Amino acid sequence: QLKDRLYKCHFIKQSKEVCGYPLSIFFIVVNEFCERFSYYGMRAVLVLYFKYFLRWDDDLATSIYHTFVALCYLTPILGAIVADSWLGKFKTIIYLSIVYAIGQVAMAVSAIHDITDTDRDGTPNNMTFHVVLSMVGLFLIALGTGGIKPCVAAFGGDQFGDHQERQRRTFFSVFYLCINGGSLLSTIITPILRAQNCGIYSKQKCYSLAFGVPAALMVVALVVFIVGSGMYYKAKPEGNIMGDVCKCIGFAISNRYKHRSKQYPSREHWMDWAEDKYDKLLIAQIKMVLKVLFLYIPLPMFWTLFDQKGSRWTLQATTMDGNFGAIVIQPDQMQTVNPILILTLVPIMDSVIYPLIKKCGLNFTPLKRMTVGMFLAALAFVCAAVVQIEIDVSRKHLTYFNLTQFLKIFPFLIIIRATFFLQSGQLSCAFSRDFGFGSSYTFFIPSTLSLGSNCQESITGAEDIKPNSVHMALQVPQYFFITAGEVMFSVTGLEFSYSQAPSNMKAVLQAGWLLTVAIGNFIVLIVAEVAKLPKQWTEYVLFASLLLCVCIIFSIMAYFYTYIDPTEIEAKFRRNVGDDDDDKNDKQRKLEMEMMKRDLDRSDDEHYKGKQTKM
Numbered sequence: 001q002l003k004d005r006l007y008k009c010h011f012i013k014q015s016k017e018v019c020g021y022p023l024s025i026f027f028i029v030v031n032e033f034c035e036r037f038s039y040y041g042m043r044a045v046l047v048l049y050f051k052y053f054l055r056w057d058d059d060l061a062t063s064i065y066h067t068f069v070a071l072c073y074l075t076p077i078l079g080a081i082v083a084d085s086w087l088g089k090f091k092t093i094i095y096l097s098i099v100y101a102i103g104q105v106a107m108a109v110s111a112i113h114d115i116t117d118t119d120r121d122g123t124p125n126n127m128t129f130h131v132v133l134s135m136v137g138l139f140l141i142a143l144g145t146g147g148i149k150p151c152v153a154a155f156g157g158d159q160f161g162d163h164q165e166r167q168r169r170t171f172f173s174v175f176y177l178c179i180n181g182g183s184l185l186s187t188i189i190t191p192i193l194r195a196q197n198c199g200i201y202s203k204q205k206c207y208s209l210a211f212g213v214p215a216a217l218m219v220v221a222l223v224v225f226i227v228g229s230g231m232y233y234k235a236k237p238e239g240n241i242m243g244d245v246c247k248c249i250g251f252a253i254s255n256r257y258k259h260r261s262k263q264y265p266s267r268e269h270w271m272d273w274a275e276d277k278y279d280k281l282l283i284a285q286i287k288m289v290l291k292v293l294f295l296y297i298p299l300p301m302f303w304t305l306f307d308q309k310g311s312r313w314t315l316q317a318t319t320m321d322g323n324f325g326a327i328v329i330q331p332d333q334m335q336t337v338n339p340i341l342i343l344t345l346v347p348i349m350d351s352v353i354y355p356l357i358k359k360c361g362l363n364f365t366p367l368k369r370m371t372v373g374m375f376l377a378a379l380a381f382v383c384a385a386v387v388q389i390e391i392d393v394s395r396k397h398l399t400y401f402n403l404t405q406f407l408k409i410f411p412f413l414i415i416i417r418a419t420f421f422l423q424s425g426q427l428s429c430a431f432s433r434d435f436g437f438g439s440s441y442t443f444f445i446p447s448t449l450s451l452g453s454n455c456q457e458s459i460t461g462a463e464d465i466k467p468n469s470v471h472m473a474l475q476v477p478q479y480f481f482i483t484a485g486e487v488m489f490s491v492t493g494l495e496f497s498y499s500q501a502p503s504n505m506k507a508v509l510q511a512g513w514l515l516t517v518a519i520g521n522f523i524v525l526i527v528a529e530v531a532k533l534p535k536q537w538t539e540y541v542l543f544a545s546l547l548l549c550v551c552i553i554f555s556i557m558a559y560f561y562t563y564i565d566p567t568e569i570e571a572k573f574r575r576n577v578g579d580d581d582d583d584k585n586d587k588q589r590k591l592e593m594e595m596m597k598r599d600l601d602r603s604d605d606e607h608y609k610g611k612q613t614k615m
């Protein structure tokens, strides 16, 4: 460890800097931007791809969507283990990014309807092919995105020396902004691509392009990361810390069980039963981690609600009117409201709200912030329920109007003007109609119609599905509350997990934190499946109530939590151990340091000489 630290100091001293930041982190930040573009871009259109391309119903589409998201947050554990105990972060990121890019390409190919459209009617004839290929693609993406997730941020953090604490903190903020920048751009762009018509034999909605561009961005992310290769500090794998933790806990439990009889004196903490075999420092570190993990138990419920903005809320938007005057918003583009608000709310919270609360003399601790975040998310779902009731009322009556009569009643809903051509031999006639957002019509063409004459007046239409009359802008309050909740809950939670974790277990807690997201997505599936509520708004109310209950439980748990300083605790343990064999260790350490410094100086000289010879 000492040797590694010396090597790192030496490496960082030698590496190029721009404005006090290692040049290498620019490649990492750009990589993250492209990767998040790829992930969120694909995810933005996913639920609509299930519904309209694979022709699944809303429930199946929602279930598979959340299974996929859950898988994306289960795989970080795998990535952390592979990186820590075997390949190291750099190689893990490279290999898993390749898997990820292959998955994205598979998704793009699965969305080409022409591949199986043998009768050329615009719909695939072998749906199984498309379903299987897209499921394989999603599995590879989940493996890739989840696997690299705990590695990229930590790898970025590794590039800073101990003296660059401030720069490291700024790097993490920029990193979060890059995530949301990538997400924002892709969530605007991929729905536009999806809405285009493309195809060889027949034109259909262009899901292949909407998945193809994220695939290209993932390749760019990989290339950018590889280009920076020579500049990175690459820490060696530290051994499987997750394995050590599990073994130590397993030993404590089995040892406790073996000594269950009353004749053995009890110990202060059940983990103390591991003292017979394991280092006291490791046990103290595990105790710190377990304390935080216990606090994590109620957290998945927040993600249960949060991640529904990509499924239920997008489906809700499909039943709303996206006409904003100058622009028409696609339902899946509404998700951009989240990253837009993140980019504005994070700086406002950090520089105005939190300092103001502090000035008022209130101690707004991280756990209190997280509790408020949960409450805001519950509020967001109450808003979603109210909007849903509005939609249900507006869509209650399916009426059959004469089109002209209908347009007279709802002229403000007109947003699309389409022209149809009827042709028979040399004769043709054209008629135009205006359509409301989300509406469906049947036109009656009289058998007596003579082509060549004006058919505008002769053709009448019946409205099968009324245009969406509830405006998408009504979703803004629910987005506002869920994003304000995210800033208070997620950004604070990440910071809390990092600050309360022992030095060698930051990755373990990161993986634990990401696991709460995975569990949250599984809860959506379970609740939606078990409750099977007939009305969507009642499901929203159910989720809001569940989170409110969990929020109360969490606030009680948080009340009893005492904040710790892991560095201080670790130093105390090291001092205690050090007291026993101080002299021996000091001499040994000094000797090792001397030898390593000499080694490094020598390798420096050789490196320098090598450069001179080459010149």
Ligand SMILES: N[C@@H](CC(=O)O)C(=O)NCC(=O)O
Pocket: 036, 040, 179, 180, 183, 184, 338, 339, 342, 486
């Ligand atoms: N606000 C989200 C991005 C989004 O939902 O558009 C976020 O920052 N997520 C964190 C991540 O690591 O993706």
